[in-house]
Amino acid sequence: MVASILLQGGTVLTHDKHDHVHAAKADLLIEGNLIKKIESGLSPFPGTQVVDCTDKIISPGFIDTHHHVWQTLLKGRHANHTLVEYFGPGEQHSIDMKSRNFAASVHSPKDIFWGELGGALECLDVGTTTVVDHASVNISADHSKAAIAATVSSGIRSIFGYCPIAPVENWKPFTLGQNLLAEWVLKTLEELGLKSPFGNGRVQLGLAFDGTYLPKEVLMNLFSKAKAAGVKIITTHYVRAAVPSQAQLKAIETLHSHGLLDSSILFSHGSNMDPDEAALLLNTNSHVSVTPSTELQMGHGEPVAFQSKLGIQSHCSLGIDCHSNNTASIPGEMRLLLQSARGTYNQPFLTQSKVPAKVYKTVEEAFNLGTINGARAIGMDDQIGSLAVGKLADLVVFDASSPSMVCGAQHDAVAAVVLHSSPGDIEMVVVDGVVRKQGTRLSAVDVAAGRGLWAGEERDILEWADVARILVERREVLQETLEKIDYDEAKAGVIRAFYVNERNIVDSL
Numbered sequence: 001m002v003a004s005i006l007l008q009g010g011t012v013l014t015h016d017k018h019d020h021v022h023a024a025k026a027d028l029l030i031e032g033n034l035i036k037k038i039e040s041g042l043s044p045f046p047g048t049q050v051v052d053c054t055d056k057i058i059s060p061g062f063i064d065t066h067h068h069v070w071q072t073l074l075k076g077r078h079a080n081h082t083l084v085e086y087f088g089p090g091e092q093h094s095i096d097m098k099s100r101n102f103a104a105s106v107h108s109p110k111d112i113f114w115g116e117l118g119g120a121l122e123c124l125d126v127g128t129t130t131v132v133d134h135a136s137v138n139i140s141a142d143h144s145k146a147a148i149a150a151t152v153s154s155g156i157r158s159i160f161g162y163c164p165i166a167p168v169e170n171w172k173p174f175t176l177g178q179n180l181l182a183e184w185v186l187k188t189l190e191e192l193g194l195k196s197p198f199g200n201g202r203v204q205l206g207l208a209f210d211g212t213y214l215p216k217e218v219l220m221n222l223f224s225k226a227k228a229a230g231v232k233i234i235t236t237h238y239v240r241a242a243v244p245s246q247a248q249l250k251a252i253e254t255l256h257s258h259g260l261l262d263s264s265i266l267f268s269h270g271s272n273m274d275p276d277e278a279a280l281l282l283n284t285n286s287h288v289s290v291t292p293s294t295e296l297q298m299g300h301g302e303p304v305a306f307q308s309k310l311g312i313q314s315h316c317s318l319g320i321d322c323h324s325n326n327t328a329s330i331p332g333e334m335r336l337l338l339q340s341a342r343g344t345y346n347q348p349f350l351t352q353s354k355v356p357a358k359v360y361k362t363v364e365e366a367f368n369l370g371t372i373n374g375a376r377a378i379g380m381d382d383q384i385g386s387l388a389v390g391k392l393a394d395l396v397v398f399d400a401s402s403p404s405m406v407c408g409a410q411h412d413a414v415a416a417v418v419l420h421s422s423p424g425d426i427e428m429v430v431v432d433g434v435v436r437k438q439g440t441r442l443s444a445v446d447v448a449a450g451r452g453l454w455a456g457e458e459r460d461i462l463e464w465a466d467v468a469r470i471l472v473e474r475r476e477v478l479q480e481t482l483e484k485i486d487y488d489e490a491k492a493g494v495i496r497a498f499y500v501n502e503r504n505i506v507d508s509l
């Protein structure tokens with residue numbers, strides 16, 4: 001018999017065809033992995049799990065369209081970093097700065113497994129049901145397989161962006177791997193393509209690739225290989241001007257000139273794109289993931305989603321980027337984006353001794369970036385991103401009577417989620433019809449669920465407290481390794497590798 005769950009008496013948030021969000025009391029019936037009914041007065045069948053949702057808000061699960069999910073062991077290291085410092089060079093606390101591709105190089109497959117599992121569980125805990133994973137971990141095939149195994153174990157829905165990278169081959173003298181697309185890298189892509197999707201269809205293979213500066217033939221060959229392997233989404237970082245290097249100039253124009261820009265392309269950031277590139281994005285139905293926390297902190301530039309001069313809001317969604325730097329909460333990013341855009345909008349009025357007549361953008365527009373727009377970015381808006389009969393059962397239940405949400409939730413449920421909620425208000429998370437969090441606690445994890453792909457971990461069922469203990473142990477081992485690295489040598493190597501022009505890094509203008 002198909003498992004069923006009846007969420008009774010909650011305030012259900014549904015989208016109409018104009019993307020307006022309506023809050024109405026209703027029951028919601030899940031059968032298997034689908035939303036079967038949303039209506040009042042539903043009665044449970046024998047065997048149906050009934051959840052009393054009186055004083056609860058039932059929201060679509062959040063969609064995070066850019067995240068390096070493996071980075072859990074690096075949390076807390078980038079709090080005061082610019083983007084250039086995050087990449088490697090920096091002036092202070094140098095030992096803690098090895099990050100991203102470089103820190104992945106000192107992760108074993110087992111470290112990647114636990115880091116990835118920790119990251120995916122944080123996503124679930126904060127209500128993210130689907131993530132686009134820019135999995136910059138492909139030191140070896142086993143590293144990527146361990147990451148997919150952990151994703152499967154976690155229970156989250158994912159586009160796993162298999163990511164060819166240039167790992168550190170030697171720390172002293174500092175050398176990066178030169179062949180981004182070595183034979184084994186492409187063979188692993190094909191092998192994963194044959195095995196995907198993973199986890200009963202929850203985890204699909206994508207491609208994450210940052211070598212858009214490579215020759216046209218190389219990119220065409222890679223993209224066609226990826227599509228032959230079943231890849232539907234190709235994601236790439238694009239931070240124009242913010243990295244003082246030659247590596248990322250005009251990625252949108254470049255891909256378009258190669259004939260490769262279409263709805264399969266998902267840029268992360270898109271910072272400082274010009275109106276011509278914005279027009280190309282709209283014309284080709286490609287998308288951008290905006291990550292307010294990292295973009296505002298690290299100096300990428302003003303987030304593009306609410307920039308009226310670009311007009312690309314319909315093709316923007318939200319991502320976390322680095323949970324090593326900030327929380328994984330998509331409502332948190334909705335809030336930060338909305339209020340920072342309002343601040344930017346208001347300032348010119350005030351500078352001219354005027355006041356704006358109305359507030360800039362709405363909580364509904366911010367909410368949509370983290371729900372239905374995220375689904376559109378990955379071509380899954382017929383399956384996820386809103387609550388509707390026939391869609392996949394990916395949803396979040398908030399406590400509408402918590403100290404932070406009470407009264408706000410009863411007055412305007414969308415405002416309550418965007419401006420008042422915290423992850424602690426999330427009582428229940430369901431992905432693909434399976435309960436992954438209930439009573440504000442994460443469900444136990446089946447560590448063995450991805451063993452068919454990577455068998456490097458022998459444990460089976462673990463509670464979150466056990467996962468947390470293992471993460472702390474592995475962080476300590478990683479730290480010992482990082483402390484042995486010659487920082488000065490690494491910094492010089494990173495500057496060479498990324499063609500950083502140091503004269504452009506200044507303290508003041």
Ligand SMILES: [Zn+2]
Binds near residue numbers: 068134
């Ligand atoms: Zn990123």
